[in-house]
Amino acid sequence: MLEDLTLKFDKALKKVTGQGRLTEQNISDTMRELRRVLLDADVNYKVAKSFIDDVKERALGKEVLASVSPGQHITKILYDRLTELMGGSMSELTINPTGPTVILMVGLQGSGKTTFSAKLAKYLKDRNRKVLLTAADVYRPAAKDQLKTLGKQISIPVFSIDESKDAVTISEESVKYAKENNLDTIIIDTAGRLHVDEDLMNEVKQIKETVNPTEILFVVDSMSGQDAVNSAKAFHDAVYFDGVVLTKLDGDSRGGAALSIKAVVDVPIKFSSLGEKLDSIEIFHPDRLASRILGKGDVVSLVEKAQAQIDEKEAEDLEKKLLSNKFDLEDFLKQIKMIKKMGSIQSLLGMIPGLGANIKNADVDEKQLVKVESIIQSMTKQERKTPKILNGSRRKRIARGSGNTIQDVNRLIKQFNEMNKMMKMFKSNKNRKMLKNFGNLKFN
Amino acid sequence: MAILKNINFNKLKQGLSKTKDKLFTGITEAISTKAVFDEDILDELEEILITSDIGMDTAMKIIHNTRAELYYLNDRSKEAIISTLKNEMKTVLLNAIQNTDNSDSTDISTNKPYVILVVGVNGAGKTTTIGKLAYNYKKAGYSVLIGSADTFRAAANEQLDIWAKRADVEIVQKETGADPSSVVYETLNIAKSENTDIVLIDTAGRLHTKSNLMKELEKIKTVMGKVVPHAPNEVYLVVDGNSGQNVLVQAREFSKVTELTGLIVTKLDGTAKGGVVFQISAQQKIPIKYIGVGEKIEDLQDFDASKFIEALFD
Numbered sequence: 117m118l119e120d121l122t123l124k125f126d127k128a129l130k131k132v133t134g135q136g137r138l139t140e141q142n143i144s145d146t147m148r149e150l151r152r153v154l155l156d157a158d159v160n161y162k163v164a165k166s167f168i169d170d171v172k173e174r175a176l177g178k179e180v181l182a183s184v185s186p187g188q189h190i191t192k193i194l195y196d197r198l199t200e201l202m203g204g205s206m207s208e209l210t211i212n213p214t215g216p217t218v219i220l221m222v223g224l225q226g227s228g229k230t231t232f233s234a235k236l237a238k239y240l241k242d243r244n245r246k247v248l249l250t251a252a253d254v255y256r257p258a259a260k261d262q263l264k265t266l267g268k269q270i271s272i273p274v275f276s277i278d279e280s281k282d283a284v285t286i287s288e289e290s291v292k293y294a295k296e297n298n299l300d301t302i303i304i305d306t307a308g309r310l311h312v313d314e315d316l317m318n319e320v321k322q323i324k325e326t327v328n329p330t331e332i333l334f335v336v337d338s339m340s341g342q343d344a345v346n347s348a349k350a351f352h353d354a355v356y357f358d359g360v361v362l363t364k365l366d367g368d369s370r371g372g373a374a375l376s377i378k379a380v381v382d383v384p385i386k387f388s389s390l391g392e393k394l395d396s397i398e399i400f401h402p403d404r405l406a407s408r409i410l411g412k413g414d415v416v417s418l419v420e421k422a423q424a425q426i427d428e429k430e431a432e433d434l435e436k437k438l439l440s441n442k443f444d445l446e447d448f449l450k451q452i453k454m455i456k457k458m459g460s461i462q463s464l465l466g467m468i469p470g471l472g473a474n475i476k477n478a479d480v481d482e483k484q485l486v487k488v489e490s491i492i493q494s495m496t497k498q499e500r501k502t503p504k505i506l507n508g509s510r511r512k513r514i515a516r517g518s519g520n521t522i523q524d525v526n527r528l529i530k531q532f533n534e535m536n537k538m539m540k541m542f543k544s545n546k547n548r549k550m551l552k553n554f555g556n557l558k559f560n
Numbered sequence: 561m562a563i564l565k566n567i568n569f570n571k572l573k574q575g576l577s578k579t580k581d582k583l584f585t586g587i588t589e590a591i592s593t594k595a596v597f598d599e600d601i602l603d604e605l606e607e608i609l610i611t612s613d614i615g616m617d618t619a620m621k622i623i624h625n626t627r628a629e630l631y632y633l634n635d636r637s638k639e640a641i642i643s644t645l646k647n648e649m650k651t652v653l654l655n656a657i658q659n660t661d662n663s664d665s666t667d668i669s670t671n672k673p674y675v676i677l678v679v680g681v682n683g684a685g686k687t688t689t690i691g692k693l694a695y696n697y698k699k700a701g702y703s704v705l706i707g708s709a710d711t712f713r714a715a716a717n718e719q720l721d722i723w724a725k726r727a728d729v730e731i732v733q734k735e736t737g738a739d740p741s742s743v744v745y746e747t748l749n750i751a752k753s754e755n756t757d758i759v760l761i762d763t764a765g766r767l768h769t770k771s772n773l774m775k776e777l778e779k780i781k782t783v784m785g786k787v788v789p790h791a792p793n794e795v796y797l798v799v800d801g802n803s804g805q806n807v808l809v810q811a812r813e814f815s816k817v818t819e820l821t822g823l824i825v826t827k828l829d830g831t832a833k834g835g836v837v838f839q840i841s842a843q844q845k846i847p848i849k850y851i852g853v854g855e856k857i858e859d860l861q862d863f864d865a866s867k868f869i870e871a872l873f874d
Contacts, residue, residue, distance in 0.1 A: 339803045347832075367767040
């Protein structure tokens with residue numbers, strides 16, 4: 117779980133809390149922890165090493181906000197960097213605008229080429245392409261039978277030459293066949309091969325030269341280990357593939373090999389494939405794999421939370437407003453909306469630099485936020501800007517309009533005034549004791 | 561089972577030569593570029609171990625022990641480092657080997673039919689391995705029957721049928737979509753009536769995260785026991801030698817459904833180093849029985865820890 121990872125980081129970073137900045141010394145435990153996480157996820161040793169150096173460089177010198185756990189801080193840097201490295205955004209399949217689109221599938225034995233070829237065929241057929249599948253695996257027993265069976269299931273023609281053992285000719289003929297039969301997309305399923313098998317690597321090179329594919333996709337098992345970079349590199353040197361397909365993602369492998377391949381050959385990961393059902397194919401999402409490598413979990417909310425917490429500019433604005441008494445109900449509403457997004461009022465209070473630690477014990481009923489929000493929304497713009505004008509009749513109207521009692525409205529206004537009063541005192545006296553009261557602030 | 565012992569050991573060396581080139585010439589390079597042993601060398605060794613998929617824990621353990629041993633020996637020559645490392649690696653492997661109940665041909669003659677269930681994740685190489693096993697058992701003089709309980713994957717029947725023909729053994733099949741347990745039931749009944757020595761059951765590839773498929777495996781096992789009380793005699797987990805750390809999870813999860821009596825590591829003829837072997841031995845204590853070193857029917861080797869390590873260092 118990513119939460120576990122953050123916790124581990126927090127633990128490793130315990131001594132950092134209280135110190136001003138992340139330094140080489142105080143994050144070394146964390147980097148060790150990170151190294152373990154990456155290696156356990158099958159990220160290649162060298163790739164992991166340079167990745168850690170990179171994260172370290174980005175983390176070093178960063179200010180540690182009292183309100184943000186250093187673990188979250190590092191996790192965020194890590195996650196962003198991972199997502200960025202894996203392509204940042206999605207990458208689409210290239211379609212030949214002038215002639216038939218030829219897609220060549222290559223990879224090691226058992227990586228899932230045949231199943232994926234069928235999935236891709238269905239995916240493209242569903243997008244109005246006229247697809248032909250080519251059975252160019254002349255080695256594995258019954259490989260073409262497998263493709264034929266799959267083709268039948270999805271009503272896509274499969275081209276094969278039963279008596280031929282020549283994958284190059286089969287591929288070439290299939291493109292001719294497609295042209296003659298008005299099919300615009302050809303997916304060639306080739307035999308699984310080891311990158312050290314010269315004969316078979318020459319075969320795939322020849323296929324490439326003969327059919328001149330629009331796209332070459334390298335299919336890789338998400339369970340692959342350290343050697344994935346070597347096979348990927350060898351395949352890339354031989355045929356220069358255009359995209360990577362990550363299969364068997366429905367298992368619990370962490371898929372670090374994909375990151376490694378991306379790092380070594382710098383080719384986008386285009387699809388991920390999960391499950392044996394022929395519609396279980398997805399455009400690759402780098403962010404999802406990032407969270408997978410770091411350990412499964414609801415990473416999105418956590419990162420959003422971290423982002424909100426370290427948005428220093430907003431925090432500064434808020435602080436300025438609070439200290440200059442310009443914090444009105446409009447700002448209050450904005451903050452409540454943020455709280456809802458973040459899920460915790462502690463996070464909001466924690467955004468105010470220097471308050472974080474004291475606010476930890478704030479006792480807040482989150483349900484009250486909905487009530488507060490509805491009350492403020494029933495106010496006019498003017499009322500929000502200058503709460504002073506909220507007299508009895510205005511309050512009655514607001515209560516009715518928001519479906520609350522007048523007591524609720526009164527409580528909110530009282531609460532708001534107290535907060536402003538407290539901030540005034542904080543500003544003038546710098547009375548640290550007041551912060552404790554702030555911590556006990558209740559919204560009910 | 562010591563059935564493949566008669567195989568020429570040179571074949572293993574050939575099969576592993578690429579592995580060896582990568583792994584241990586790597587180590588030799590790491591050592592020979594520095595005249596004197598230092599921490600850098602051990603760091604390099606650690607890198608070599610980890611990039612062999614040995615896994616961080618096991619690599620650390622081996623390095624740690626090697627380092628400790630070297631200080632104790634006070635000998636930091638290249639030879640000392642290699643032999644110390646070799647010993648440490650051997651210790652890891654022997655750890656699991658000792659747990660092996662070393663079944664031999666007596667077991668086969670007294671437990672007829674001797675039932676071997678082959679399981680694994682998708683694409684690990686189960687069907688190819690079954691073909692090779694059938695060929696070897698048949699060659700060793702046993703009568704063999706294959707049951708094709710992969711009724712799911714398209715053309716799995718056809719693929720296994722070709723292997724059965726190559727190995728010249730009989731096969732029991734049903735149509736795609738049939739209940740795998742029913743194939744097993746029929747296969748074992750035929751084996752009983754024909755007094756077959758060895759039954760090999762191929763199963764569909766299943767990710768260990770698919771609980772319904774794991775339940776299906778449980779059912780297969782139950783059905784086996786009903787027809788042949790001592791079945792299965794062996795349950796082999798086939799793992800792809802290219803795989804990384806997930807193999808540990810696979811071994812653990814499959815173990816929950818059925819006791820695994822052995823591992824078969826496939827595709828070791830590439831540059832993947834099969835370090836997964838050390839990992840499994842260290843953590844799961846499941847012995848490695850065979851290794852796959854090619855696509856030809858004779859490319860299955862008996863796994864012998866000592867010879868395996870010796871071959872790596874040659």
